[in-house]
Amino acid sequence: MKPIFIQIFKRPKLTIPLLCLPLLAACGDDEAKLAAAQNAALVGNKIECALNGADMFSKICATERVSAEDGTILMIRHSDGGFKRFRILTDGRGLEVAEGFNDTHIEIIDETYIILSSGNDKYKLQAQFKGGLAPSDTWPLEENSRAEDAQANSPENNAAEQNDIADKEVGPIGSPGVPYQVPQ
Amino acid sequence: MSNRFDKSKLPSRHVSVGPERAPHRSYYYAMGWEEEDIAKPFVGVASAGNDSAPCNTTLNAQADIAREGVIAAGGTPFRFNTITVTDGIAMGHQGMKSSLVSREVIADSVELSVRGHCYDALVTFAGCDKSLPGMMMAMLRLNVPSIFVYGGSILPGSHKGEDVTVVDVFEAVGQYAANNCPLQELIELEKVACPGHGACGGQFTANTMACVGEAIGLSLPNSNMAPAPYKSRADIATAAGKQVMTLLELDLKPRDICTKEAFENAARVVAATGGSTNAALHLPAMAHECGIDYNLFDVAETFKSTPYIADLKPGGKYVAKDMHEAGGVYMLMKTMLDGGYLHGNCRTVSGKTLGENIDEITWNPDQKVIYDVKTPITETGGVVGLRGTLAPEGAIVKVAGMERLSFTGTARVFECEEDAFAAVERREIVDGTVVVIRYEGPRGGPGMREMLSTTAALYGQGMGEKVALITDGRFSGGTRGFCIGHVGPEAAAGGPIALVEDGDQISIDANKGTIDLLVDEETLERRRKDWQANVTNYGAGALWRYAQNVGPAYKGAITHPGAQGETHIYSDI
Numbered sequence: 001m002k003p004i005f006i007q008i009f010k011r012p013k014l015t016i017p018l019l020c021l022p023l024l025a026a027c028g029d030d031e032a033k034l035a036a037a038q039n040a041a042l043v044g045n046k047i048e049c050a051l052n053g054a055d056m057f058s059k060i061c062a063t064e065r066v067s068a069e070d071g072t073i074l075m076i077r078h079s080d081g082g083f084k085r086f087r088i089l090t091d092g093r094g095l096e097v098a099e100g101f102n103d104t105h106i107e108i109i110d111e112t113y114i115i116l117s118s119g120n121d122k123y124k125l126q127a128q129f130k131g132g133l134a135p136s137d138t139w140p141l142e143e144n145s146r147a148e149d150a151q152a153n154s155p156e157n158n159a160a161e162q163n164d165i166a167d168k169e170v171g172p173i174g175s176p177g178v179p180y181q182v183p184q
Numbered sequence: 185m186s187n188r189f190d191k192s193k194l195p196s197r198h199v200s201v202g203p204e205r206a207p208h209r210s211y212y213y214a215m216g217w218e219e220e221d222i223a224k225p226f227v228g229v230a231s232a233g234n235d236s237a238p239c240n241t242t243l244n245a246q247a248d249i250a251r252e253g254v255i256a257a258g259g260t261p262f263r264f265n266t267i268t269v270t271d272g273i274a275m276g277h278q279g280m281k282s283s284l285v286s287r288e289v290i291a292d293s294v295e296l297s298v299r300g301h302c303y304d305a306l307v308t309f310a311g312c313d314k315s316l317p318g319m320m321m322a323m324l325r326l327n328v329p330s331i332f333v334y335g336g337s338i339l340p341g342s343h344k345g346e347d348v349t350v351v352d353v354f355e356a357v358g359q360y361a362a363n364n365c366p367l368q369e370l371i372e373l374e375k376v377a378c379p380g381h382g383a384c385g386g387q388f389t390a391n392t393m394a395c396v397g398e399a400i401g402l403s404l405p406n407s408n409m410a411p412a413p414y415k416s417r418a419d420i421a422t423a424a425g426k427q428v429m430t431l432l433e434l435d436l437k438p439r440d441i442c443t444k445e446a447f448e449n450a451a452r453v454v455a456a457t458g459g460s461t462n463a464a465l466h467l468p469a470m471a472h473e474c475g476i477d478y479n480l481f482d483v484a485e486t487f488k489s490t491p492y493i494a495d496l497k498p499g500g501k502y503v504a505k506d507m508h509e510a511g512g513v514y515m516l517m518k519t520m521l522d523g524g525y526l527h528g529n530c531r532t533v534s535g536k537t538l539g540e541n542i543d544e545i546t547w548n549p550d551q552k553v554i555y556d557v558k559t560p561i562t563e564t565g566g567v568v569g570l571r572g573t574l575a576p577e578g579a580i581v582k583v584a585g586m587e588r589l590s591f592t593g594t595a596r597v598f599e600c601e602e603d604a605f606a607a608v609e610r611r612e613i614v615d616g617t618v619v620v621i622r623y624e625g626p627r628g629g630p631g632m633r634e635m636l637s638t639t640a641a642l643y644g645q646g647m648g649e650k651v652a653l654i655t656d657g658r659f660s661g662g663t664r665g666f667c668i669g670h671v672g673p674e675a676a677a678g679g680p681i682a683l684v685e686d687g688d689q690i691s692i693d694a695n696k697g698t699i700d701l702l703v704d705e706e707t708l709e710r711r712r713k714d715w716q717a718n719v720t721n722y723g724a725g726a727l728w729r730y731a732q733n734v735g736p737a738y739k740g741a742i743t744h745p746g747a748q749g750e751t752h753i754y755s756d757i
Contacts, residue, residue, distance in 0.1 A: 048345050053552075055501065057345035107505075108413075109342040109379060124345065140242070140415040173544050174406030176509050180419035182404055182427050183534050183544050 048124040051078055057124055073098055076123055084118055105176075108141065188258060188433050189225050194304040195328070195757050196226035221260045225432055228303035229254070229263040229425075230294045230322070232315040233335075237270035239312035239383035239390060242412050243335045246421040247309045250333070253425020254307070259432070261425065262303065266293045271313045271634060271660060272350055272384065276605070281631030281722075283314055284658070285730045287469070288743050290318025291325065298326050299754060305432045307424050311335030311383045311412065316393035317466035320402055323438045324473035325747075327755040329431035330438050331424045331533045332402040334394035336412030337504035338382030343373050349385045351498055351660075353377045354636055358644020361609050365644075382412030386497030388660060391504045392459030393466060398513040399453035400470075401441040401532035405541040406515075409508035427533060434535055437755060439474045445527035447471050447478045448486050449517075449538065452525050455490035456516060458499045458566025458584025461659055461669055465632075469740030475747030480578045480670065480738035484569020488697070490525060491560035492584055495553055498664045499566060499585020502553045510551035518545045523557035570668060572700040574654070574680050574690060577672030577738045579699050581692070582663065589694040591652045591666050592702075593618040595684050599718070600624065601657070605638045613642065615650045618690040622681050623718045624657030625674025626741040630720055630731035636660035639667050652692055654699075656681050656737070668692060668699060670737040676717055677736070683711040 049061035060079040065072060074086045074095065085098035096104050097118055105117040109124070116123045173183055191197055199208045200222050212222050229250050233243030244265070251261035269286035273279070290310075298306060305328050308319035316334065323330035340347035353374050359365035383390035397403035404427060407420045431437075447467055454463040464483045471478035494516055495501050507513075520526050521542050528539025547556075555561055566584030583589055593616045598604040604621045607613060619638075626632045635655055640663070642648060648665035656674035659667045673679030680701055684690070689702040701708075722728045733743040747753075 108339065113342060115342075124342075140245075140418055141413040173514060173541070174410065174416075174420075174508075174512050176410075176416075180404075180407065180410075180416055180423050182423050183536060183541055 047076070047126075049076070049078070050122040051080075051082075051120070053120040057122070061123060063125075068098075078121075084121065086116070086118070189304075191223060191225070194225055195302040195755070196304045197302075198757070199302045200226070217260060224258055224260045225304040225429070226302065227254045227259040227261045227305045227307065227425075227428060227432075228294075228298050228301070229261050230297070230306060230308040230319060231263060231265050232268045232290065232310045232312065232319065233265060234268060236268060237273055237312060238338060238378060238381050239270060239335065239412075240268055240315075242381045242417065243309045243311055246333065246335060246417055247307075249418050249421040250307050250309070250425035253422040253427075254429060255425075256422075257426040257429035259305070259425075259429050261307075262301065264297045264301075266290050266297075266315070266318075268310075268312050268315045271389070271636075275354075275634060275660070276601075276637030280601075280633040281629050281727055283634065284465075284626065284632045284741060285630075285726060287314035287318040287321070287466070288730070289726070290315050291321040291473075294319065294322035295325055295754070298322070298328070302757075304328060305428045306330040307333060307428050309333050309335055309421075311390065313383075313389045313393075313462075316390060316397065317470060320393075320397065320400075321470055321473050323402060324442060324470055325754070327437045327439050327474070327753050329428055329434075329436060330402070331404065331428050331431070332397045333421060333424045334383075334390070334397060334403065334408040336382050336408070336410055336414065336417050337385045337391055337394075339379055339411055339413060339505055340385050340503045341377040341379050343376050347503060348373065348377050349497060349503065350377050351384070351386060351388070351636075351640065354640035355644040355664075357637070358608075358641035360644070361641060362611065362645040364646075380413050385503035385505065387457050387459050387494070387500075387504070388498070389460040389462045391496075391507075392454055392457065392463050394504075395453050395457055395459060395513050395516075396450040396463060396467070399517065399526075399538075400446045400450040401530055401538060402438060403533065405532065405534055405544070406512040409504050409512045411505045411508065427535075430535060431533060436531065436533070436535060441531050441533065442470070442474055442476075443530060444471075444476050444478060446530040447476060447482075449526050449530060451483045451486035452490045452520060453513065453517065454483075455487040455564075455567055456492060456520060456525075457494040457496055458492055458582065461567055461580045461582050461663075464567065464569070464580045464670065465658065465737060465740055467740070468738070469742050472740055472742045472746040475750075479740070480569060480580065480672075481571070484578065484580065484697070487567050487569060488564060490564065491523075491557050492562045492564065492566040493519065493555040493557055493560045495555070495561060499582070500561070506553050510553035511545065511548050514542060514545045515548060515551070516554045518542050518547050519554065519557045522547075525557065568694045568697060570692065570694070570697050570699040572698045574684070574699045574701040575668075575671045576680070577736055579654070579668045579671040581666065581668045581694055582659070583694050585664065586649065586666065586694075588649050588666065590692065591618070592689065592691040593652055595620050595686060595688040595690050597622065597684055597686050601633055601635055601638055601655075604635075605641065608638055608641045608645070611645065613647060613651055615647070617651045618692075619651060619653045620681065620684050620690075621653070621655040621657060622675035622684070624655050625672075625676055626734040626737060627731050628674050628676025628718055628720065629657065630722060630727050630734065632657050632737065632741060634658045634660040634663075635667070635669075636663055639663045639665055652690075654681070654690065654692075666692070671699075672737045674737065678712075678715060678717065680708070682715055683708050685711070 675682035
């Protein structure tokens, strides 16, 4: 299995290999989707996940890698047939939800794992940092890829993303992912 | 930009203005400053950065970024460092006697550096236990416009799919001793519990005092819960450097901010978060610096009427990173202000009042860390003050997360922590025991050690709620179980705790706020006549000097007369 290297942070450059499953056949109807998910859960590369706001992680999700027109999709299948799709980005921002509201959040657990959060679901993914996480090399880490998005993406290129950021900027002082400003 | 400030009225004029100060200016030119820079206000940037522990490792970098903010806003920054003692490393051995002493050394060293070099304003960076109150004490003592910045907490470690902190490692030592945890698992845990930079992640002393920084108004709004590794810490450092210049312009000083009401706000936030009992020591000490009489009993009174609403470790589920994501200290204070638990008119370093800052916040009902005050975890604070025949000068217990709030048991007395820990390791402590560890007070230790190793070992053995522990020393913010600290007067001062004997009955009721030694007065009087003060093993050096000067715990274990003894305030020189 060939690792995919994705960059999560801009300073310093760190890369993470996500170990993903071979592509499973895409299915058109619910029954087929369920079958595919169950198949993935049975034979796939199982990962720990905490679904629907659960506190505890269990090894009941499975990953697969899907090639799409606009890049590579990481598909995470839940044991109940549900799934989420994440677009693997190559511009240093890590991952974003492939469809719907982008509420992806990546948290480094240690040198071997990250936790990917999306809505009420959390996934623990194996990762490998190039050069390790030596304290002197890794400060500061990016808090939330969306803050970086605000600076990196132009409005014409990603209007939806900009709307999301605009919403965040009027949020509470010191909100995660929002540049810090003293209240004026 | 320098025109905004009247240098002739600032302390830095003593080192930078006039022909007689030409030698002084030579040093500034040597460091690359220009004439224009020397004409600007001088801002001290105090950092507790060092390599002794991960809580301090990013502080110098953050302080350097704050310098850029100071320069951008028209000041000239001078970074200097102070020491720290990291409790997590000092814990469980004689080194812990240096911990509380370090608070005074930190405050004193910042005071001396600022006085010696005549800085006009101050930005302080701290990340570890006593360095937070030490820095804030210095700010209040000097009373120059100042901002306190917390270096941020560590991210949680992960072990077997669960978030873990260093306190899990302390408790695993107890489980290992009880044969409930294989050595290999303990080794695995110790390697993953602390995944990088930052102070301990639970609502232990560092995070508690970081919350105090925001609640009392000395830190920028919602700045302290962002974890140490995050990039936003750099933004906050820049903002602090810029904002301190605004405070200088406004002439808004720490003592304008830290009123009695501000201390009450701070105590409320400590109680609402189930924070460290150390706050009951540090808040009186901070108040002492600015001449406000605010002792353990005042803190306890505030605790008593405050709902416990933040589900944070060690009593709860979450860590500081979760608190940050839930909306930070200001999200907590939003519901507290709405419920009438805070004084909204207190000023803050934002230049606005606490209430005005809170107006910027929208309550988030979807987050799980902070409860609405209308539906608290428990109705009263996570920390309770006690008083009774065993502690006429008071004591304190952290009840957050505890099911049992009263305890009557049989005393087993130890004269130091090492003896108690050894007994715990030998599994000699049985159900119903009240473990008494004495001569660990500010004077008697000296240094008022924390007892985390012993309490964590008890908890690890599953004895956390089956025994009680009483000391004239302290407990860590990470302590769980029925653990009463700060018992005063301390044994070295001849307090009743010195008269307890094995087999005595002791009764504690956290609901009523009582702690009593159930021994008749005649017996106590006989024991009192036979009592002799202990002799410590510190006949010289910093610990000896501390023992000569330190006051009682209920007043914050302070070592000087405070604002009441001042003949001048530094900021007025």
